[in-house]
Amino acid sequence: MGNMGDMTEPRWLTDEEQRVWRAYLHATTLLEDHLDRQLQRDAGMPHVYYGLLVQLSQAPRRRLRMTELARSAKITRSRLSHAIARLEKNGWVRREDCPSDKRGQFAQLTDEGVEVLRRNAPGHVAAVRQAMFDRLSPEQVEQLGAIMRVLAEGLEPADAGADLPWLR
Amino acid sequence: MGNMGDMTEPRWLTDEEQRVWRAYLHATTLLEDHLDRQLQRDAGMPHVYYGLLVQLSQAPRRRLRMTELARSAKITRSRLSHAIARLEKNGWVRREDCPSDKRGQFAQLTDEGVEVLRRNAPGHVAAVRQAMFDRLSPEQVEQLGAIMRVLAEGLEPADAGADLPWLR
DNA sequence: CCTACATAGTTCAACTTTCAAGAATGAGTC
């Protein structure tokens, strides 16, 4: 059932495409693992959690609504709830009620959280630089940026509209 | 302690580098989530597990030693043990003792496993194609391949030698 | 006000991943 009514042979990947796809998977998993370990070791949290602190640090009053933070970090609200609970236990984030909407919560970066970022940002930037920017030519950096923007665009509004492009 | 003796101001990312880095994180997480959901929905397993079946399907006799499979899939042996246990419960993989090394185990793809792949490969390829290759120009595909190969190289021998490049 | 429905965030259970042991076998040396 499902898509079995499609008689056409699927368009397999060419050899070149397969090579690129594997290189992509290979490199992205290695890099994510590398950063995860670096941050787990130095800062005591996974990469995603670190990203949450960064987002908060750049927000006005160093705080964001949960939904907003989830959206900008590309994670589910459920995952964010767990993550913030953990970061709160660490003392790096505090929750605050939203006055204008009693359902709402702000996640706010504490001074301790700022300090954790201050202490770990150099090491993290160094890791990113060493893994990526020190190895690519300026042209490649530009190409990578363009490519990643295209890919993100294709997945952004995500599932909605993906099958119905005329509704965009 | 650690790297606090370093008095030099860390080399922060330029604006352009930051944009590229964010685009990279953004696109890679969206894509991985997308494929995970596609495969979870259609094949009942996460992307990594699907990758294990693919690796096995391409190996001689459709089987690989655990360590070999872990290495080629870039995951720890521990993680692989758990994963294979789960796939075995599904009936898609079977374990076999290695005659020449009594510590060793083969993971072998079952006929059922082959069938699962056969059924899901078209959908998966379509997802990959739609997310990546249908959106990039041939030049971009080539550029992406080159870039990813460079990044992988830098992380490949991984932690060993990373801090001691003169030992390579 | 009341109903119906939408939105914000949390919680629970099932599942996956990680990390630190641990059990068994292999390999080298005396």
Add this chain to the structure above:
DNA sequence: GACTCATTCTTGAAAGTTGAACTATGTAGG
């Protein structure tokens, strides 16, 4: 053989993630 150390794979507990169900509040229409 006995000792030591390395390698292979597994296990168990803790941490993280997911998807669905749930609570509470907001919003629109009668």
